[in-house]
Amino acid sequence: MLVFGTRPEVIKMAPLIKELKKYPEDFKTTVCVTGQHREMLDQMLKVFDISPHYDLRIMDKVHDLYDLTALVLTGMRDVLAETNPDMVLVHGDTTTSATAALAAFYRQIPVGHVEAGLRTRNIYSPWPEEMNRQIIGRIATYHFAPSPQCRCNLLTEGIDDVKIVVTGNTVIDALKWVIDKINSSQEIRRGIYEELNKVGYDPSRLRNRKLVLITAHRRENFGEAFASICHAIKVLAQKYPDTDFVYPLHLNPNIRQTAYRLFGRVDDWLDNLFLIEPLSYLAFSLLMSESTVILTDSGGIQEEAPALGKPVLVTRETTERTEALGELVKLVGTDSDNIIHETSNILDNSLHHKFLLKHNSCYGDGYASARIVDYLRSLNSLL
Ligand code: UD1
Ligand code: UDP
Numbered sequence: 001m002l003v004f005g006t007r008p009e010v011i012k013m014a015p016l017i018k019e020l021k022k023y024p025e026d027f028k029t030t031v032c033v034t035g036q037h038r039e040m041l042d043q044m045l046k047v048f049d050i051s052p053h054y055d056l057r058i059m060d061k062v063h064d065l066y067d068l069t070a071l072v073l074t075g076m077r078d079v080l081a082e083t084n085p086d087m088v089l090v091h092g093d094t095t096t097s098a099t100a101a102l103a104a105f106y107r108q109i110p111v112g113h114v115e116a117g118l119r120t121r122n123i124y125s126p127w128p129e130e131m132n133r134q135i136i137g138r139i140a141t142y143h144f145a146p147s148p149q150c151r152c153n154l155l156t157e158g159i160d161d162v163k164i165v166v167t168g169n170t171v172i173d174a175l176k177w178v179i180d181k182i183n184s185s186q187e188i189r190r191g192i193y194e195e196l197n198k199v200g201y202d203p204s205r206l207r208n209r210k211l212v213l214i215t216a217h218r219r220e221n222f223g224e225a226f227a228s229i230c231h232a233i234k235v236l237a238q239k240y241p242d243t244d245f246v247y248p249l250h251l252n253p254n255i256r257q258t259a260y261r262l263f264g265r266v267d268d269w270l271d272n273l274f275l276i277e278p279l280s281y282l283a284f285s286l287l288m289s290e291s292t293v294i295l296t297d298s299g300g301i302q303e304e305a306p307a308l309g310k311p312v313l314v315t316r317e318t319t320e321r322t323e324a325l326g327e328l329v330k331l332v333g334t335d336s337d338n339i340i341h342e343t344s345n346i347l348d349n350s351l352h353h354k355f356l357l358k359h360n361s362c363y364g365d366g367y368a369s370a371r372i373v374d375y376l377r378s379l380n381s382l383l
Helices: 007-020 039-045 065-083 095-106 129-139 148-154 171-183 186-198 201-205 224-239 253-263 281-290 299-307 336-349 370-382
Strands: 002-004 031-033 090-092 111-114 141-143 162-164 210-215 243-248 273-276 293-296 312-314 329-331
Touching: 002 007, 002 312, 007 039, 007 090, 007 171, 007 281, 007 299, 007 370, 039 281, 065 095, 065 111, 095 111, 095 210, 111 129, 111 336, 141 148, 141 370, 148 162, 148 370, 162 370, 171 186, 171 281, 171 299, 171 370, 186 201, 186 281, 210 281, 210 336, 224 243, 224 273, 224 312, 281 299, 281 336, 293 299, 293 336, 299 312, 299 329, 312 336
Parallel strands: 002 031, 002 090, 090 111, 111 141, 141 162, 210 243, 210 293, 243 273, 293 312, 312 329
Antiparallel strands: none
């Protein structure tokens, strides 16, 4: 059984579901979503054509991390009692994942951790994700580490090497799939253009303008840090009128309310600043591949952008994704002057908006799910 509940988990678990389904004689694949996210989860389930067998539908009852944890734990108790799977697969570091792992542990069901071993070693950054993944690391029997660095992190914590498999990150499997899909037909591209127009961004602008793509949602950035990021965006949009600043807003009300307060009413926005609704993976990937620079505090985008050869400025004080740090990925923190300086550097030096740097494939080769499934099949053959 695969358990997940947020947007990035769908993106990163979808390739694994597809791969498991290739072997119906080996696996009965069951999908349980917690509904930690609702609209953003459903948007991605649709993209990947996944129909979950179970849906805990918790989001509307959640006010804080306590509700979230309690509702996933009790919800999973009932689902696991009914299905009694041989293994539970969780992903990454969300509260859905940590709690589903705990729920499986209470029934002594082995847990496989996909995207295991990422660490900052600072339990408040990212918060609560760093503790979530450490908890899963303690509970899990099988650790699917995306990189050799992640394997080393697990070994340092005393995890048995035999239970660690270095696989690459499944996000690169998803990215390859989506890029192939975007390039597969004019109709798909037309659908993406329609989606972009519908949310208020005319994609024909991309023909002769640079693009700065922005996302932000980290809990530890709420408040002053997020205000500082928004201030930097505003200053940059004024400084570079020939560049579009496109920011699909996360649905978290903490983010939206602050963003609307800081950027003002729609009529007040600069002509080159677009605060839009969250995009499907297709439309977002198209914008990633058209961008000059990406400004983000997201985990997944730090992995996708280098694979696309796109520079990323990470608006966080720490990162667990250190493999690509360097030419393509830079940790810039949340100080607005620094964000303005680093973004300006890239915008001033990029000759053309489709300017491509060397792709960095340190996060995967597109076969992570196949490696995980190979491993699971080898376990099956031992039974
Ligand atoms: C969550 C994860 C974070 C992950 C991120 C990916 C935790 C604690 N946080 O953070 O690790 O990086 O997802 O995006 O597990 N909301 C909606 N509709 C949606 C999604 C969210 O309305 O589709 C609103 C709801 O009011 C919800 C709130 O956003 O309560 C916060 O969602 P939550 O999952 O707690 O936090 P995220 O910031 O999304
Ligand atoms: N993403 C998307 N549409 C958007 C914003 C992001 O499809 O409007 C994708 C992005 O490509 C990446 C993932 O969502 O794969 C990142 O999700 P998020 O930033 O919410 O979570 P994190 O990666 O930080 O856990």
